[in-house]
Amino acid sequence: MVDKFMANLHAGAGKMTDSNLSRYQAPTAVDLPRSDISAIAETVRRKVEYLPGVSLEDVIKRLGGEVCYSESEETPSYLVVEPEGFAICLPRGTSRARDRFTIAQMLGHYVLHYLYQRQRNRRTIQFLRVSLPVPEQAEKEANWFAAAFLMPAAIFKEKFKDFEKNDLALAEHFGVSSQAVQLRADSLNLRT
Template sequence: MAIRRRRIESLVRELLTTYKVSAAPVPVERLAKAHGARIFYQSLEDDMSGFLYRDNASAVIGVNTHHAPVRQNFTAAHELGHLLLHDQEQLHVDHGFRVRLRDDVSSQGTDEAEREANLFAASLLMPKEFLEADLASEESVDLLDDGLLCDLARKYGVSTQALVNRLKNLGYIQE
């Protein structure tokens, strides 16, 4: 069940460099557009996070406006990840990202694709280098400080939970 971490990291770095993104928040919509995908924010069924529809010429990313803005950001980045990393069916629908992982009917391949899209989204929204710079500029970093975490999460347009997960992944917070 290995996911392509290196590939995802280098893809994200390439995107940020190509489109000269050097500070948070990362403009997911602009990056998607550059890859021929338009993002539509719309009212979808509650259990649906978003979807990716594509044909040969173009792609459409749908994001459910019933969910919090930080989740909408994550969904948009997740779908962009599918677009750039996966050759899936024409219409790919995402329900709650976590629920799917417990779904034993889904194939291993699908789980990997979901995990890769999640890793892509976290890496894109919270680039390693940006976090490093932000944390280096802090006089002393106390990652158990809710205030600091909230400020950072707001800056990156993510939930504090997503931020904490990312910081754990990068080794800033010990499990």
């Protein structure tokens, strides 16, 4: 099913042209507090058995999605969700750390703004598109999800202590940027 979706995406059927753009909905915020979104992210992380530093492409594939890279460095990242599957597309030429956070962020949009909205909020969504510009609250929620998924609170706190608050060592361990580490440490109130 996902193979057919990806073939259509690569062949142009899944491209967001003027003629088919209207069927795609933009993400709608779930309006949950950060703590609830973090709990959802950690639940998803446990269910897919993700460990810090492991390939996110494999996780996405196990969930029925695909990660692809655009031909251009100018193309912004985007997520396309259709009934047959989903694709996270990234520009070429960005860092591994940035790509990993973007993949986790797009996974957050998929989980929160597609699956959660359909299952919990009973919203009828068949086609979802996440590309710039994204509604501010929905983007915040996806960022919170990504941080909690990639840097689970308990593991992050333990490693924060083990690595003696060394942002670069933490960034390497979790496969994220040092800025992502700093923001996560701040959100967990680890800086005094």
